[in-house]
Amino acid sequence: MTVSTSALESLRVLLVEWTAKNVKATSLADIEVAAVAVQRTCGQVVAETALLRAGKEETYLGSSVKCTCGGKAWFVDYRGRRVATVVGVVRVERAYYRCKACATGQLPWDREQGLDEQLWSPKVKALVAEVCAHLAYGTAVKLLERISGVRLEESSAEGIVLAVGTRLRQDEDQKTSHYESVPERATPPAERSGRLYVGLDAAKAHIDGGWHDVKVATLYEAKPDSVGRDHPSEVQYCAAQEGSDGFGRRLYAQARERGLDHYSECVVIGDGAEFIWNQASQHFPGATQVVDFWHASEHIWSLSRTLYGEGSAQGKRWAQERVRSLKEDGPKPLIRAIKRRKPANMREREELRLQLGYFTKNRARMNYPAYRARGMMIGSGPVEAGCKTVVCHRLKQSGMRWSGPGSNAVLAVRTAVLSQQFARIEQFARAA
Ligand SMILES: [Zn+2]
Numbered sequence: 001m002t003v004s005t006s007a008l009e010s011l012r013v014l015l016v017e018w019t020a021k022n023v024k025a026t027s028l029a030d031i032e033v034a035a036v037a038v039q040r041t042c043g044q045v046v047a048e049t050a051l052l053r054a055g056k057e058e059t060y061l062g063s064s065v066k067c068t069c070g071g072k073a074w075f076v077d078y079r080g081r082r083v084a085t086v087v088g089v090v091r092v093e094r095a096y097y098r099c100k101a102c103a104t105g106q107l108p109w110d111r112e113q114g115l116d117e118q119l120w121s122p123k124v125k126a127l128v129a130e131v132c133a134h135l136a137y138g139t140a141v142k143l144l145e146r147i148s149g150v151r152l153e154e155s156s157a158e159g160i161v162l163a164v165g166t167r168l169r170q171d172e173d174q175k176t177s178h179y180e181s182v183p184e185r186a187t188p189p190a191e192r193s194g195r196l197y198v199g200l201d202a203a204k205a206h207i208d209g210g211w212h213d214v215k216v217a218t219l220y221e222a223k224p225d226s227v228g229r230d231h232p233s234e235v236q237y238c239a240a241q242e243g244s245d246g247f248g249r250r251l252y253a254q255a256r257e258r259g260l261d262h263y264s265e266c267v268v269i270g271d272g273a274e275f276i277w278n279q280a281s282q283h284f285p286g287a288t289q290v291v292d293f294w295h296a297s298e299h300i301w302s303l304s305r306t307l308y309g310e311g312s313a314q315g316k317r318w319a320q321e322r323v324r325s326l327k328e329d330g331p332k333p334l335i336r337a338i339k340r341r342k343p344a345n346m347r348e349r350e351e352l353r354l355q356l357g358y359f360t361k362n363r364a365r366m367n368y369p370a371y372r373a374r375g376m377m378i379g380s381g382p383v384e385a386g387c388k389t390v391v392c393h394r395l396k397q398s399g400m401r402w403s404g405p406g407s408n409a410v411l412a413v414r415t416a417v418l419s420q421q422f423a424r425i426e427q428f429a430r431a432a
Pocket of ligand 1 (some may be wrong): 067068069070072099100102103104401413
C-alpha cells in the first residue's frame, strides 16, 4: 500500500507554496542542505503520523490473544516505544497484552513487524547489514549517517550484522540438511539445458587468533553468446570458515536450490587444491572438472621466474608462449618441456619437480582446447577473480582480527549482498 499519484501531487502543490515562503537559500549547496532537512523532516512526520494512527487501529487484536504458553493474554493498555526507521526515529503506541498464567507481556504488533527490544526497524537493519557487508564497521556507520541520516554506534552495527548473518547462516544450514534428505530428481536429458558452473577457492583470514582457511565458492549459470561461448549470469556467492566437508555440503545444497538436476552439465572450476576435487567428486560426481586457467598460468609464470629470473625478457617470452600453448594445445607439450628441462641448481630442480607434479596430477582437468571448443569458460574471468575478493576485501583489511561467529556472520551477509539477495536480507533482518 503506497501513496497515490494524486496525493503526491497535492503534497507537491503544498510544498511549492511552503518553499517560496520558507527557503531563502540561493546557492546550490545551501539549497541542497535545506532540501535534505525538509526531506528528512517530511519522512519522519509521515512515518510517525501513520504509525501513531496504525497503533490505535491495527495493533489491537481483541480483548485477548493466544499466549505462547498455551494460555490467554489479556489486553492491558497501549504502550509507547521508539523505532529507528530509515526516515528517523519515530514514536508508536501499540497494544500490550499480558498472560496471567506465565506472567509475560505480549506485544503482538512488534512481533508482526519483525521488531525486537532493539531500536531499529528491519529495513534499517537490512541497510546497515548491506553497507557493512562492503565496508569496515567504523567507515560504514560514518557513511550511513552522512548519506541517509541513520545514526548508530559501530558496536551496534556489528551487533546487527551478527544477528542478520547468523539468521542467514541458519537458513543455509536448514537448506543443507533438507537437500541431503531429498534425493535429486532423475530429470530426463531432453528436459535439461545449460551449464551450471561451480567455482571453488580458499583464502586465509585472521580469525580467533590465527590464520584460518575461508572457503569461497561461486555458482553461476552460463548463457552462450552469439558465437556459442558461455557468459556468466546470476552469479551467486557462498563463503564460510569451516572444514571442506561442511563447505561441500553447503555448496551442494545451494546448487540444488538453483536446480542442479535441470542443467545438462555441471562444471567445477578450481585451482589445483586437493579439497576441491574431493568435494567435487563427492557432491558433483558427473561434473566436468577444470583447473582455473588463470591459476594454471600462474604456475607457468612462477616456474619462469625460477628458471630465468625475475623480470627477465627471455623468461617473459617463454612463459607467454607456454601459456598460449597450454590454452591451445593442452598440457601435454608443457609437461614434455618441463621433463626435458635440465635443472642448473637445486632450486630449479625443486621447482621443476613441484610444477611437474602439479601439471601431471591435474592434466585431465586442463584439456583447455576441448573445453573452449565446446564454448565452456575455463576461468580467469571476473568470476574466478572475484572469488577471493569475497573474502579479502572485507575480512583482510590491514589489522583486521575476527571472531569465528563474527567472520561467519559478515561472510553470510556479504555473500548475500554480492548475490543480490536483498529481499532475503530484509527477511532475515526481522527479529525471529
Ligand atoms: Zn502465557
